[in-house]
Amino acid sequence: MIGRLFSNVSHKVQSLLYRASLMMKPQVVFVLGGPGAGKGTQCTKIVENYSYTHLSAGDLLRAERAREGSQFGQLIASYIKDGKIVPVEITIDLLRKAMEEMMKKDEKMFRFLIDGFPRNEDNLQGWNRVMDGKADVKFVLFFDCAIEVCIDRCLERGKSSGRTDDNRESLEKRIQTYLQSTRPIIEQYEKLGKVRTVDASRSVDEVFAGVKAILDREG
Numbered sequence: 001m002i003g004r005l006f007s008n009v010s011h012k013v014q015s016l017l018y019r020a021s022l023m024m025k026p027q028v029v030f031v032l033g034g035p036g037a038g039k040g041t042q043c044t045k046i047v048e049n050y051s052y053t054h055l056s057a058g059d060l061l062r063a064e065r066a067r068e069g070s071q072f073g074q075l076i077a078s079y080i081k082d083g084k085i086v087p088v089e090i091t092i093d094l095l096r097k098a099m100e101e102m103m104k105k106d107e108k109m110f111r112f113l114i115d116g117f118p119r120n121e122d123n124l125q126g127w128n129r130v131m132d133g134k135a136d137v138k139f140v141l142f143f144d145c146a147i148e149v150c151i152d153r154c155l156e157r158g159k160s161s162g163r164t165d166d167n168r169e170s171l172e173k174r175i176q177t178y179l180q181s182t183r184p185i186i187e188q189y190e191k192l193g194k195v196r197t198v199d200a201s202r203s204v205d206e207v208f209a210g211v212k213a214i215l216d217r218e219g
């Protein structure tokens with residue numbers, strides 16, 4: 001009787017271990033570029049054509065800002081309007097939970113496009129602290145776009161986006177943050193040979209042709 005009980009438990013443990021071994025470590029592509037470079041637009045197209053989940057750090061923060069009872073709503077709202085980068089403890093928690101939820105739902109969905117992250121040194125250190133060894137960063141997909149084009153696209157988007165930061169005043173601050181805090185992160189990855197650059201000033205379809213060439217090559 002006790003022997004049979006042990007044998008049942010041991011089978012369950014073995015099958016759990018087997019399932020865990022099948023679960024892949026998340027494979028991550030960081031998607032970076034100036035505000036309005038087209039990160040979200042291209043990520044949507046990637047998801048339509050490849051087996052990736054798109055997680056936009058900005059979208060996750062806006063959802064948290066809107067969530068009733070969130071203790072961070074006010075802070076997020078003021079950081080976004082000022083184009084500042086929210087402390088990583090908040091953002092990394094949202095990203096980690098979103099990745100875990102997706103992989104719990106479908107363990108085959110282990111490829112992630114993490115859009116708009118890491119945006120500064122604090123973001124990068126937070127990722128390394130929390131995710132080191134738990135996810136593989138394959139490369140950074142960098143949408144290289146002239147600042148003037150970025151501004152025009154955001155102002156155009158602002159006509160209908162309802163975003164609190166698609167206006168000239170916030171945009172000036174967002175561009176400063178991009179140049180001062182995000183570009184150095186891209187440069188760090190560049191030194192590691194981990195940046196794949198696409199000229200994002202072109203039409204949506206032309207940009208996507210460049211993206212496809214990279215993803216098909218990288219596997």
Ligand code: ADP
Nearest residue numbers: 035036037038039040041153157202203204207
């Ligand atoms: P990001 O996520 O980098 O801020 P989005 O993908 O939201 O940028 O694009 C910003 C705005 O520019 C949107 O209104 C989008 O429709 C538009 N857009 C995106 N890519 C292009 C492109 N290649 N050419 C022209 N407009 C674009």
Ligand code: C5P
Nearest residue numbers: 057058079080083084085086116117119
């Ligand atoms: O990427 P997106 O343009 O949606 O980001 C909007 C804003 O969200 C940023 O300007 C910033 O205030 C905030 N954000 C952040 N940390 C990130 C990504 C976005 O604080 N990693």
Ligand code: MG
Nearest residue numbers: 039040056058
């Ligand atoms: Mg976006």
